[in-house]
Amino acid sequence: MKKNLILFLTKSLFFAFLITPFLVVNAQEDASIKTKNPFWENVQFGGGLGLGFGSNFTNITVAPSGIYNFNEYFSAGLGLQYSYVKQKGYYQSNIYGGSIIALFNPIREIQISTEIEQLRVNSKYDGFYGNFNDDFWNTALFIGAGYRTNNVTLGVRYNVLHKDNDGVYADALIPFVRVYF
Known part of the structure; x- marks a missing residue:
């Protein structure tokens, strides 16, 4: 059970580290579109x-x-x-x-x-x-x-x-x- 929990947490952290930069970049792009002054x-x-x-x-x-x-x-x-x-x-x-x-x-x-x-x-x-x-x-x-x-x-x-x-x-x-x- 411990082994499955550690494996699950490891995969979750790996996935979180992998996807976080894409979420941050996407959020910055949305913010720049909203604040861009025409x-x-x-x-x-x-x-x-x-x-x-x-x-x-x-x-x-x-x-x-x-x-x-x-x-x-x-x-x-x-x-x-x-x-x-x-x-x-x-x-x-x-x-x-x-x-x-x-x-x-x-x-x-x-x-x-x-x-x-x-x-x-x-x-x-x-x-x-x-x-x-x-x-x-x-x-x-x-x-x-x-x-x-x-x-x-x-x-x-x-x-x-x-x-x-x-x-x-x-x-x-x-x-x-x-x-x-």
């Missing part, structure tokens, strides 16, 4: 990195962004930007701020965008005209269009608030590459 399934992240070097010139830009896809036609999101620009012996500038973007895809390959950008510019000049600081806010309102393939859009955007010799951008028309994963 909001994050529609979020994409992307942004830009820029490096420019030349004769005594440096330009470094980091610009992460994220969008929420409301459906296959409309998306909206936020972006951040930081740039360091230096022309040795002339000026040094720190530019930082954010943007709000709206995207419309009338067909899969075409993307139309509207973006408002607010940047703080802190520049320090040392040159022929003397040493001085120039700190200001720069606002840009871009209207753009591009060709889209998968997660990449190539296009051009126009700053409707552009003023010559006043602001961050040298020209109102700016090409762009937009990537979201």
